[in-house]
Amino acid sequence: MWKYVLRRLLYAIPTLLGISIIVFLVTRLAPGDPVRLYTFGALNVTEEDIQGLRAYYGLDQPLWIQYVSWITKVVRGDFGMSLQYHQPALGLLFERMGATLQLAFTALFLQLAIGIPLGVMAALRRGSWVDNVIRVFGVIGHAIPQFWLGLMAIILVSVTLRLLPSQGVLTVGKDIWDVPDRIRHIIMPSFVLALAGIANYSRYLRTETLDVISQDYVRTAHAKGLGERTVVYVHALRNALIPMVTALGGILAVLVSGALVVEQVFTWPGVGQFTYAAARSRDYPVIMAGVMVASTLLVLSYLIRDVAYAIVDPRIKVK
Amino acid sequence: MATTAVSTRRQAAQHDLAARKQRSLWRDAVWRLFRNRAAIAGLAVIVFAAFVAIFAPIIAPYSPIQQNTPKQLMEPIWTRWFGSQFTDSGYLLGSDELGRDILTRLMYGTRVSLIVGFVPVAVIFVVGASIGMVSGYVGGWVDNLLMRFTDIIYAFPDLLFVIIIVATLRGTELGTAMDGLLLIFVALAIVNWVGLARLIRGQVLSLKHREFIEAARAIGATPVRIMIRHLFPNVLAPVIVSLAFAIPGAMLTEATLSFLGIGVRPPTPTWGAMINEGFIVFQATPWPVLLPAFCISIILLAFTFVGDGLRDALDPRMKI
Numbered sequence: 001m002w003k004y005v006l007r008r009l010l011y012a013i014p015t016l017l018g019i020s021i022i023v024f025l026v027t028r029l030a031p032g033d034p035v036r037l038y039t040f041g042a043l044n045v046t047e048e049d050i051q052g053l054r055a056y057y058g059l060d061q062p063l064w065i066q067y068v069s070w071i072t073k074v075v076r077g078d079f080g081m082s083l084q085y086h087q088p089a090l091g092l093l094f095e096r097m098g099a100t101l102q103l104a105f106t107a108l109f110l111q112l113a114i115g116i117p118l119g120v121m122a123a124l125r126r127g128s129w130v131d132n133v134i135r136v137f138g139v140i141g142h143a144i145p146q147f148w149l150g151l152m153a154i155i156l157v158s159v160t161l162r163l164l165p166s167q168g169v170l171t172v173g174k175d176i177w178d179v180p181d182r183i184r185h186i187i188m189p190s191f192v193l194a195l196a197g198i199a200n201y202s203r204y205l206r207t208e209t210l211d212v213i214s215q216d217y218v219r220t221a222h223a224k225g226l227g228e229r230t231v232v233y234v235h236a237l238r239n240a241l242i243p244m245v246t247a248l249g250g251i252l253a254v255l256v257s258g259a260l261v262v263e264q265v266f267t268w269p270g271v272g273q274f275t276y277a278a279a280r281s282r283d284y285p286v287i288m289a290g291v292m293v294a295s296t297l298l299v300l301s302y303l304i305r306d307v308a309y310a311i312v313d314p315r316i317k318v319k
Numbered sequence: 320m321a322t323t324a325v326s327t328r329r330q331a332a333q334h335d336l337a338a339r340k341q342r343s344l345w346r347d348a349v350w351r352l353f354r355n356r357a358a359i360a361g362l363a364v365i366v367f368a369a370f371v372a373i374f375a376p377i378i379a380p381y382s383p384i385q386q387n388t389p390k391q392l393m394e395p396i397w398t399r400w401f402g403s404q405f406t407d408s409g410y411l412l413g414s415d416e417l418g419r420d421i422l423t424r425l426m427y428g429t430r431v432s433l434i435v436g437f438v439p440v441a442v443i444f445v446v447g448a449s450i451g452m453v454s455g456y457v458g459g460w461v462d463n464l465l466m467r468f469t470d471i472i473y474a475f476p477d478l479l480f481v482i483i484i485v486a487t488l489r490g491t492e493l494g495t496a497m498d499g500l501l502l503i504f505v506a507l508a509i510v511n512w513v514g515l516a517r518l519i520r521g522q523v524l525s526l527k528h529r530e531f532i533e534a535a536r537a538i539g540a541t542p543v544r545i546m547i548r549h550l551f552p553n554v555l556a557p558v559i560v561s562l563a564f565a566i567p568g569a570m571l572t573e574a575t576l577s578f579l580g581i582g583v584r585p586p587t588p589t590w591g592a593m594i595n596e597g598f599i600v601f602q603a604t605p606w607p608v609l610l611p612a613f614c615i616s617i618i619l620l621a622f623t624f625v626g627d628g629l630r631d632a633l634d635p636r637m638k639i
Binding site: 291 | 571574608623
């Protein structure tokens with residue numbers, strides 16, 4: 001097992017290198033120069049100043065030299081200074097990581113806490129109106145664009161009903177440990193982020209549960225006189241949940257990158273929104289750092305998924 | 320007498336058997352698909368949308384960019400019976416903040432949505448199928464190389480990658496071609512071919528040592544012929560299903576890009592951009608937001624139903 005983990009981690013290195021090269025090229029291929037962008041309209045900036053700044057940031061070098069100097073610094077943990085904020089890019093991202101993780105984990109919790117019971121309920125009452133309602137929800141939940149749902153929620157809940165705040169993690173001026181205030185802020189964005197996943201899990205778990213409860217060992221459990229609850233929750237659900245581990249793996253990173261839209265809608269100060277802003281303002285170091293952090297998360301969560309899968313289901317062997 | 324009766328019955332039975340044999344896997348699948356009411360409803364919606372998209376210039380009452388500010392923010396005609404004073408029988412679904420006809424813009428918006436659904440998915444199909452097939456069948460260092468490359472794209476958070484490509488390359492020639500549509504095609508294709516390639520590779524790996532492939536090789540079929548004539552038809556079922564689900568995904572991404580303001584350039588009407596613009600005037604009237612949102616949801620639902628139907632029809636045991 002450890003050998004397997006180690007090999008996967010080694011494989012991750014060329015993958016991440018490849019990603020960095022692609023993003024480096026994509027961002028650099030675009031015409032336009034960040035120095036000119038940032039000095040645009042500023043008075044008293046001469047052509048010499050611009051050239052000086054370009055040299056300072058190494059932007060006058062050939063691309064491959066720029067890449068090599070970037071990667072040699074990254075190996076030492078230095079992702080360079082943000083062109084826009086004049087602070088270390090990685091530090092800026094980590095400051096925003098907390099907000100994104102809060103949102104992602106809350107959404108993940110909602111997905112599991114709501115999606116799994118819905119799926120099991122639908123499967124156990126197959127063909128009833130409960131099942132139909134849950135199935136319709138399972139399909140519709142997918143067909144609603146996140147940004148639209150978010151904006152509608154703001155208009156309905158915040159503007160019209162004035163129930164919940166529409167932006168940020170905290171009311172300005174409140175203590176950072178004001179938990180009730182934080183909860184009020186996170187309710188809407190986390191639900192909007194979770195919706196598609198809730199729909200997905202309920203569909204997924206419905207098929208899984210239906211699959212499992214028609215198997216022989218479940219019939220045996222019934223036959224030896226166990227109660228319905230014991231059969232479903234102790235015997236059936238455990239096996240129905242195994243494939244969920246696969247689904248769980250990619251979910252964290254998907255939530256982190258999918259949170260971009262929700263963060264944008266709710267002005268949530270997270271990593272996705274920040275990386276997007278950097279992409280629009282050509283803040284190269286921040287784009288690179290943002291992509292590398294997100295990809296590393298994704299690679300790690302794939303690994304965790306595969307290992308967890310092997311642990312949960314002894315029938316699977318990793319090699 | 321008796322013998323003829325038996326023989327006719329036998330003939331009839333043989334005839335029956337022959338008739339049944341003709342039903343191929345695909346005909347069975349089509350039959351199952353057509354018995355699925357949700358899938359048929361979805362298919363009907365898609366055909367209708369395609370019709371609207373193709374004939375938009377003929378059936379649309381106005382030009383999608385024709386402004387008429389005195390008639391701005393008209394509400395749909397049916398709100399008249401609920402007391403709205405801002406309706407105009409010239410604007411069946413109302414008008415937006417610049418007095419452009421919403422019905423017309425929705426019709427033209429159908430074009431963008433369908434094109435964004437189908438074109439990148441066609442590219443994904445060609446690229447993903449070729450790479451997956453070659454990687455799986457040839458194996459060895461070719462497989463290794465292609466799969467390492469696939470891993471790179473696979474480790475990229477999809478939406479983030481699309482957004483970065485589109486946001487940074489918008490100013491280039493690629494980004495301005497076809498009002499920005501081309502760049503969106505490219506971004507969607509780059510990100511999404513990986514899943515298909517991996518799917519096909521896996522299928523090919525499990526098939527390539529089966530007898531029918533060995534038989535084909537034994538009679539001297541070339542690798543290309545084996546891949547196209549023997550392997551491809553056998554991996555087609557899961558491929559169709561995964562492509563059917565890729566289409567609504569691409570549409571949703573386009574709408575999201577339009578919402579972020581990096582989609583197809585205005586004034587080309589797209590549903591996502593209409594929603595985005597509509598929110599500015601939402602306090603005055605909700606319809607410029609609600610109508611395109613309704614269209615997006617309906618078309619996404621339609622494709623999801625067809626995808627579900629295809630999956631059930633092609634292989635009831637398959638789970639995607």
